[in-house]
Amino acid sequence: MFKNRMKDASSHINTLRFGLIGVSILVVVLLIIVLVQAQTPPAQRLSLPPDLRYGAQVTAGEINPWEVYAFAGTINQLVHTWNSNAQEEYSDNLGRYSALMTRRYITQKYSDYQERLKRNELQGRQRVVAPMGGYTAENHCGFYHRDCVQVLSPGRWQVWLDVNIKDYQRTTRGNNQAPFLLRDINVRVPIIVIYEPDNTEFNPWGLKLDYEAVNEITTIQVDKK
Template sequence: MKSRFRNALQGRDAHIGSLRFAVGGLVGICLFMSVGWYNASQDITVHNPPDLRAGSTRAWWDVPTPNVYDFAVRMFSQINRWPTNGAEDYENNLHTYKWYITPACRETLKEDYALKRNKGELSGRERALFEIPGRGYEDWRVIPHSKDSWTVNADLQLKEYVKGTEVKTSLARWPLRIVRYDVDVNKNPWGLAIDCFTGPAREINVTPPPTGAK
């Protein structure tokens, strides 16, 4: 009788030990998962196409080409906006919008700034760069190279003024290289950056609409 009672107690103690081991393992797994969740990114950028009337199904990391185009034109125009004095505005823009430009491209633009400054093409100049009316987004304007890089062929008009007098105007197609750039969502919510150009800008001709055309 004593032997059976002793065996029952030993079995109970062994079962309790097994349960304690299992509980300890579960606690360890929960702690490991908690650390992983804490270290994971707190935000995730999802790019939605501009027109959602027909709905959209896509991978969360996929960037619709209209969004790439919009980013390229908007940010490149801002970088090239000199409201008062190009000698100061150009340099300030390279700092203000540094989160939207890759480091390599920023160095290229700094060299362009120094070249223009030395040639006297900045001081007192105002500049505006904007999309040519009627030359907005079309599918062919955005060429995907991978899920992380694109070329945007943007037709832009450039105007420069000195003391209110127009000194330069041009119509050109700019082949802008855009890359995924998930560096700091607080500084750059687009998750994209300008990586300069895939080739030189090319002048284009824009035929005015016929008289009376709407």
């Protein structure tokens, strides 16, 4: 009986000993992880200019005008591209890219969506938005140059985008099911972009579309040769 008790006590002590060793190892591993993370340098923002043929001087952490222009053009295109049915895709895009927009921009665009619904403009509507590129007009904003981005204040810019918009309407009437072209227009769109890094998980750039100056959108006439 006494031997059994001694054996049980010894087994219990060994169990505690192994448990303490395991806890000690875990604590050491956690300390190593904390030390490594503390010594890891923070991520640096680095943006490259669109033309690197002659080299470039790049400063870490700086937001450059070409970056703002590219961001505005890309997100504007994503929001307003409707592949099959704008009635569903317009609102879906606003939700999908919401981390890249301010509340003001989302509210503005959702109001536009509601107005278009009332006018029955979105059912079966398709849209393609594309930058105009280097067309012949002077001071164009079909691709980036410095006159297309204006600094309004620190972390706030106005961007002008020259884009081509093609609207198509899908129809089920008759035998022809192919969408027909409703509109093919070139416009200059002024958009305000701000720096608001409040959601780095879904928006690592920290830039957001803030407002589209709808009343200042102008039509661009291009000579077709």
